[in-house]
Amino acid sequence: MARLHLFDLDGTLIRGSAAPVEISRQLGLLEEIGELERELSSGLIGPPEYAARVHELWSGLTQEHVTAAFVSAPWLAGIQDVWRQIRQGGDYCAVISLSPSFFVERLLEWGAHAAHGSVFPEVPFTRPVDPAGILSAAAKVTVAERLRAEFGVSREDCVAYGDSMSDVELFAAVPVSVAVNADRHLAGRATHTYTGGDLREAYALAQVTRA
Numbered sequence: 001m002a003r004l005h006l007f008d009l010d011g012t013l014i015r016g017s018a019a020p021v022e023i024s025r026q027l028g029l030l031e032e033i034g035e036l037e038r039e040l041s042s043g044l045i046g047p048p049e050y051a052a053r054v055h056e057l058w059s060g061l062t063q064e065h066v067t068a069a070f071v072s073a074p075w076l077a078g079i080q081d082v083w084r085q086i087r088q089g090g091d092y093c094a095v096i097s098l099s100p101s102f103f104v105e106r107l108l109e110w111g112a113h114a115a116h117g118s119v120f121p122e123v124p125f126t127r128p129v130d131p132a133g134i135l136s137a138a139a140k141v142t143v144a145e146r147l148r149a150e151f152g153v154s155r156e157d158c159v160a161y162g163d164s165m166s167d168v169e170l171f172a173a174v175p176v177s178v179a180v181n182a183d184r185h186l187a188g189r190a191t192h193t194y195t196g197g198d199l200r201e202a203y204a205l206a207q208v209t210r211a
Contacts, residue, residue, distance in 0.1 A: 004153040005206070006144050006170065008152070009097035009104060009117075012180045014073050015197060019099035020054055022069040022140045032057055039107050041165070044164035047098055048131040051118055054100075055129045061124050070106050076180075078200035083111035085203070092151045096140045098166055099135075113151070116143050137166045141173045160185065178202050 010018030024033035036057070040050045070123040086093045097104045104117030133144070148158060157167030158174040160167065165185040171177040174190070179190035180202050192205035 001157050002151065002153050003080075003086075003157045004144075004148055004151055005086055005091065005093045005203075006139075006158060006160045006174070007093065007095045007112075008160075008162035008164075008167050008170075008180075009095055009099055009107075011183075012161055012167075013076055013079060013095070013107075013199070015076055017074055017102040019069070019073070019097070022073045023058065023065060023100075023103065025072075026065040027058065027067045029057055031206075037096055047118065047136050048129075048134045051129045051131070051134045055120065055125060059107070059125065061123050061125065066103060066123055070103060076199040076202075078199055080110050080197045082199045082203045087111060087113075088102060092147075092153065094144075094147050096135075096170070098135050098140075098144050106204060114147055137169050140166065140170045144170060144173065151164075160204060163208075176206055178205055 007013055021030070021033055021037070024030055036050060036053055039045045058173040083093045087203070092113045095104055095107050095112050095116065097117045100120040101116050101117035101121055102120055105115045106116045118135045120129060121127040144158065148155060156175055159178065160170045160174045161175045161178045161180050162170060163180050163182045163186065168185060168189060172184065177190045179193045181195055182193065184189070194202040194205055
């Protein structure tokens, strides 16, 4: 049976950072995004309010900023190698992230079968954010189920890779999970734990489970 590998983005594929942080770095707004990130992680605001405030913060955002953020982000090594192996083996790989869709969807060019993020308007912004398009931790499970059905993969053949509280519900919904450079919220919740800078090594742990 084919397997579906589900990857988080922020803190997982991007080590020690997140797409909104890297975008804000390009705009000289690290202090401002840092405050919003702290409010989100502490539960003071939820994903829809966070998205609305980020949208306002990024009023001067251009495609050039997004490209620069994507290119300079601290990606794990071996991402495209892993996704190539997954494809060659007849399996599927997808990214599900709370970060903006216009950033997440660039990973389709790296070989992901699917890439889902919170739906933001086109860059540069001329429209507000629709709260209905903003993903949550629970929505990750919903998207994963939709992808599983689309690819014809059983739940027993799904693997999740994540790093934080937003991945807890997804980890609980699949039989195999890999905590990648994870924080305390995933302690004891993952099948495997990986600390390092190479996705090939994290992927190898899930292959051990398959064997």
